[in-house]
Amino acid sequence: MNLFRVSLRNLRLRLLSTSLTTLSIAVGAGMVAALWLLIAETEKRYTTNTQGYRAIIGPKEGSPLSLVLSTVFNLGIEPGVVPLSVYKELHEGDLARRLGLVYAIPQARGDTFGGFPIIGTTSEMFTEFRRGKDEFGEYRMLDLAEGEAWTFDHAEFLAFAEHLAEHAAEVAADGGEHNHEHEPLPDEHMAAVIGSAVADRLGLELGSEIVPVHGRADEAVVAHKHEDSACRVVAIMAETGGPLDRSIFIPMDVFMSMDKHDAIRPGQDAASDSVLISAIIVEARARLAEFHLRNAFQTRTDAQAASPSIEMRQLLEMVGDATMVLRVTVYLVLFVAGISVMVALYNTMNERRREIAIMRSLGARRHQILRIILQEALLIAFLGGGLGVLLCHVSAYFFAPLVSDISGVMVDWRAFSVDELWLILGTCVLGGFAGILPAIKGSLVEVADNLGPVS
Amino acid sequence: MIEIEQLAKTYRRGDQLVTACTVGHLSIGRGEQVALLGQSGLGKTTLLNMIAGIVRPSQVRKLLVADQDLTAMSESARDRFRGRHVGIVFQTFNLLMPFDSLENVMLGALFGQGSNQHTRERAEELLRRVGLADRMHHLPGELSVGQVQRVAMCRALINEPQLILADEPLGNQDRKTGGEVLRLLLEIAGEEDCTVVMVTHDPESAAMMQRQIDLADLRQAS
Numbered sequence: 179m180n181l182f183r184v185s186l187r188n189l190r191l192r193l194l195s196t197s198l199t200t201l202s203i204a205v206g207a208g209m210v211a212a213l214w215l216l217i218a219e220t221e222k223r224y225t226t227n228t229q230g231y232r233a234i235i236g237p238k239e240g241s242p243l244s245l246v247l248s249t250v251f252n253l254g255i256e257p258g259v260v261p262l263s264v265y266k267e268l269h270e271g272d273l274a275r276r277l278g279l280v281y282a283i284p285q286a287r288g289d290t291f292g293g294f295p296i297i298g299t300t301s302e303m304f305t306e307f308r309r310g311k312d313e314f315g316e317y318r319m320l321d322l323a324e325g326e327a328w329t330f331d332h333a334e335f336l337a338f339a340e341h342l343a344e345h346a347a348e349v350a351a352d353g354g355e356h357n358h359e360h361e362p363l364p365d366e367h368m369a370a371v372i373g374s375a376v377a378d379r380l381g382l383e384l385g386s387e388i389v390p391v392h393g394r395a396d397e398a399v400v401a402h403k404h405e406d407s408a409c410r411v412v413a414i415m416a417e418t419g420g421p422l423d424r425s426i427f428i429p430m431d432v433f434m435s436m437d438k439h440d441a442i443r444p445g446q447d448a449a450s451d452s453v454l455i456s457a458i459i460v461e462a463r464a465r466l467a468e469f470h471l472r473n474a475f476q477t478r479t480d481a482q483a484a485s486p487s488i489e490m491r492q493l494l495e496m497v498g499d500a501t502m503v504l505r506v507t508v509y510l511v512l513f514v515a516g517i518s519v520m521v522a523l524y525n526t527m528n529e530r531r532r533e534i535a536i537m538r539s540l541g542a543r544r545h546q547i548l549r550i551i552l553q554e555a556l557l558i559a560f561l562g563g564g565l566g567v568l569l570c571h572v573s574a575y576f577f578a579p580l581v582s583d584i585s586g587v588m589v590d591w592r593a594f595s596v597d598e599l600w601l602i603l604g605t606c607v608l609g610g611f612a613g614i615l616p617a618i619k620g621s622l623v624e625v626a627d628n629l630g631p632v633s
Numbered sequence: 634m635i636e637i638e639q640l641a642k643t644y645r646r647g648d649q650l651v652t653a654c655t656v657g658h659l660s661i662g663r664g665e666q667v668a669l670l671g672q673s674g675l676g677k678t679t680l681l682n683m684i685a686g687i688v689r690p691s692q693v694r695k696l697l698v699a700d701q702d703l704t705a706m707s708e709s710a711r712d713r714f715r716g717r718h719v720g721i722v723f724q725t726f727n728l729l730m731p732f733d734s735l736e737n738v739m740l741g742a743l744f745g746q747g748s749n750q751h752t753r754e755r756a757e758e759l760l761r762r763v764g765l766a767d768r769m770h771h772l773p774g775e776l777s778v779g780q781v782q783r784v785a786m787c788r789a790l791i792n793e794p795q796l797i798l799a800d801e802p803l804g805n806q807d808r809k810t811g812g813e814v815l816r817l818l819l820e821i822a823g824e825e826d827c828t829v830v831m832v833t834h835d836p837e838s839a840a841m842m843q844r845q846i847d848l849a850d851l852r853q854a855s
């Protein structure tokens with residue numbers, strides 16, 4: 179028998195009151211933990227998912243942030259297009275040599291399937307693109323879980339661009355309207371490599387057919403379906419835990435051959451340099467390559483360079499300011515829960531006067547009564563804090579897909595952090611403060627007045 | 634064991650001072666078993682509370698309990714003294730509801746000499762002795778009045794006190810059951826050379842004690 183056990187038994191005696199106050203603390207702590215988890219996961223995702231994208235070269239229209247969000251995170255709409263001349267310059271020009279270019283991979287966007295973006299690109303996306311390094315210092319590539327990726331590399335892309343230019347020149351010479359009547363593409367090009375989330379969500383497997391929809395998912399009802407450009411799923415990517423899981427990659431020639439996709443816009447030079455793409459993903463060996471690129475493109479009118487790491491840092495700073503209101507709100511909820519512990523305990527003090535008087539008559543000192551009641555508040559807070567953290571992760575388990583759909587952030591329910599221990603500790607401190615007033619009231623109970631009948 | 638001289642407890646009720654208890658002289662020896670009699674309202678419970686150190690007298694010349702001058706002690710010291718040297722049996726027994734029989738007895742030790750293996754063994758032994766070997770883990774609500782009284786008695790004895798103060802310890806029980814429990818209490822107290830002071834209105838219970846004192850006589854002595 180010890181004072182801790184006395185506190186435990188007292189809580190058990192008032193099980194309903196104890197449960198309700200514990201629950202109120204759990205809700206408060208759970209909200210704080212959930213907010214922390216969401217912010218941490220957001221920061222983590224937005225930081226780790228920019229690895230491999232040292233810089234993004236895209237259209238001058240729109241902000242660098244919208245270019246990054248569109249290219250890296252599949253969020254928002256593509257700000258515009260950039261001419262192939264920029265892509266060539268990155269591969270062949272002086273700039274590429276100075277930067278120590280590792281890769282410059284083109285992307286063309288604008289179509290979707292089942293709400294997931296379809297991205298036209300080259301096979302360098304599977305052979306060169308690096309998603310940072312793993313714990314052993316090895317580069318992480320875009321691994322495939324099943325199947326084999328289609329092949330359409332840089333050289334083929336340039337050749338295809340030349341073909342597009344020739345076709346455009348012929349059309350212009352004939353004085354006819356621009357059309358998409360190209361030579362049929364090889365069957366093996368009508369292929370798609372899909373992300374793990376795409377496969378899971380849409381129930382796709384190797385051999386499944388994908389019919390691109392022109393435009394975004396929410397416009398799909400009225401959007402045009404590219405029936406002639408249906409692609410077979412030839413590979414499913416291994417899970418990355420990021421936006422790549424929600425992407426569908428098809429060869430650039432397939433993307434550009436679809437009707438309504440004007441690779442060379444009417445009125446423009448019928449040259450391969452005029453072929454339009456959405457963005458170019460760049461990785462380079464040079465230190466501060468992203469700053470060099472930004473400076474190099476600053477005064478140009480045909481393209482801009484955006485650094486995902488810089489843009490995301492600025493975005494997170496802005497989001498951090500916005501979440502301050504949310505933070506204050508959830509801390510207030512927790513504080514109010516602490517007050518509820520105080521009120522609940524304080525209210526029981528009247529009915530507990532006799533019990534306290536009996537303990538005092540047995541020799542309990544005032545400080546021991548104080549300690550018993552404080553311990554009760556601390557126990558409620560500790561249980562509430564622990565339960566809150568648990569609630570947060572259980573909720574994360576169930577609601578992660580919903581959060582991912584809304585925000586694009588994949589919340590990992592297993593992402594326990596040391597901060598959560600601090601949260602439980604903080605909740606205990608709150609409980610301790612909440613217990614002070616009831617404890618003082620309890621310790622001041624007069625023994626003789628509350629012991630019962632007198633003779 | 635108990636030496637009292639010129640002791641009084643008064644309360645202020647509005648403008649008036651009400652005297653709750655007056656004792657001119659009282660002396661009780663070690664191991665003595667004394668019944669404290671008197672009409673209701675004479676202050677018998679108040680006197681017990683003053684001897685236990687729960688209530689401070691308003692006036693006192695001498696208040697020695699177990700050779701300790703209670704008037705010189707702080708409240709905390711009196712609490713410690715009471716826990717260690719005094720066992721109390723209440724009229725309503727006052728067991729604590731969330732605790733089973735053994736734990737109620739152990740609470741006496743917790744606030745007295747401290748809870749340890751020795752006190753646990755003594756608590757079990759006392760409960761066995763009063764016939765509650767199979768009721769050690771029963772909550773007060775699961776016990777009969779007589780069993781509750783015996784648990785309360787064990788709690789008073791747990792710290793091997795020098796003094797037991799019992800305030801109408803038979804409660805509302807029938808005389809036969811209550812008498813048996815009282816006999817047991819006096820028997821154990823006698824074995825341990827423990828002084829017993831019992832407030833009672835029951836002549837038969839009083840007759841079981843070695844000495845009977847009418848509080849009215851103590852008042853006259855003042």
